Amino acid sequence: EDQVTQSPEALRLQEGESSSLNCSYTVSGLRGLFWYRQDPGKGPEFLFTLYSAGEEKEKERLKATLTKKESFLHITAPKPEDSATYLCAVITQGGSEKLVFGKGTKLTVNP
Amino acid sequence: DAGVIQSPRHEVTEMGQEVTLRCKPISGHNSLFWYRQTMMRGLELLIYFNNNVPIDDSGMPEDRFSAKMPNASFSTLKIQPSEPRDSAVYFCASSFRGGGRNIQYFGAGTRLSVL
Numbered sequence: 001e002d003q004v005t006q007s008p009e010a011l012r013l014q015e016g017e018s019s020s021l022n023c024s025y026t027v028s029g030l031r032g033l034f035w036y037r038q039d040p041g042k043g044p045e046f047l048f049t050l051y052s053a054g055e056e057k058e059k060e061r062l063k064a065t066l067t068k069k070e071s072f073l074h075i076t077a078p079k080p081e082d083s084a085t086y087l088c089a090v091i092t093q094g095g096s097e098k099l100v101f102g103k104g105t106k107l108t109v110n111p
Numbered sequence: 112d113a114g115v116i117q118s119p120r121h122e123v124t125e126m127g128q129e130v131t132l133r134c135k136p137i138s139g140h141n142s143l144f145w146y147r148q149t150m151m152r153g154l155e156l157l158i159y160f161n162n163n164v165p166i167d168d169s170g171m172p173e174d175r176f177s178a179k180m181p182n183a184s185f186s187t188l189k190i191q192p193s194e195p196r197d198s199a200v201y202f203c204a205s206s207f208r209g210g211g212r213n214i215q216y217f218g219a220g221t222r223l224s225v226l
Contacts, residue, residue, distance in 0.1 A: 032213060043115075043202050043217030044154070087154065091213055097142055097206065098167055099215060103153040 002027040006088050006102035013109050016077050021086055021105045024070040029093030033071050035064050036087040038104070044087055078109045115218035117203050123224045129191040132221045135184055136205030144204040144215060145178055145188050154202070160186065161208055193225045 036044035050066035204215040
């Protein structure tokens with residue numbers, strides 16, 4: 001069974017304190033890995049897709065990386081507005097469009 | 112584009128009542144997904160459609176749940192009869208299948224409370 005595990009469950013940072021979130025996956029064959037951001041009371045918002053090991057994507061203070069077993073979301077010099085839950089999901093080989101989500105990391109950035 | 116539109120945003124009902132959730136996907140998208148989010152289980156896929164045809168309904172919890180997509184711009188998720196354990200946030204998402212990107216865009220969700 002395909003599984004996605006995110007760690008830590010919750011992370012508190014001071015403004016400007018860089019850190020990383022982890023997403024490890026066990027799948028039959030990876031077709032793509034997705035990062036979403038979810039704010040309270042809202043739906044997940046797409047951030048990045050990674051397709052192959054070694055690939056990196058950046059957006060403002062966020063950088064996502066991918067290996068054969070895990071992905072990291074690096075947050076550089078975070079600001080309070082980066083506070084949110086970050087969700088990781090995978091789509092596997094074959095024709096299915098099904099996304100399997102991890103339970104997320106709740107990030108709080110204090111000013 | 113207005114994005115994925117879900118209604119209602121909040122629904123409070125009593126056990127045993129029928130509940131219908133609605134979704135309008137992004138125009139031009141050909142795949143539509145229904146998810147349920149709870150603290151315990153996170154975000155789980157219930158069912159998805161491609162070109163209005165149900166493709167994978169393995170996540171539908173039981174026969175009390177049903178989903179339809181009568182046309183490319185509208186879908187419903189129905190629970191009949193509803194139970195307190197159905198209380199959750201239900202999300203609809205849509206994507207364009209083609210070109211290999213498979214990016215799903217989510218609506219704001221419907222928060223369902225069954226008393």
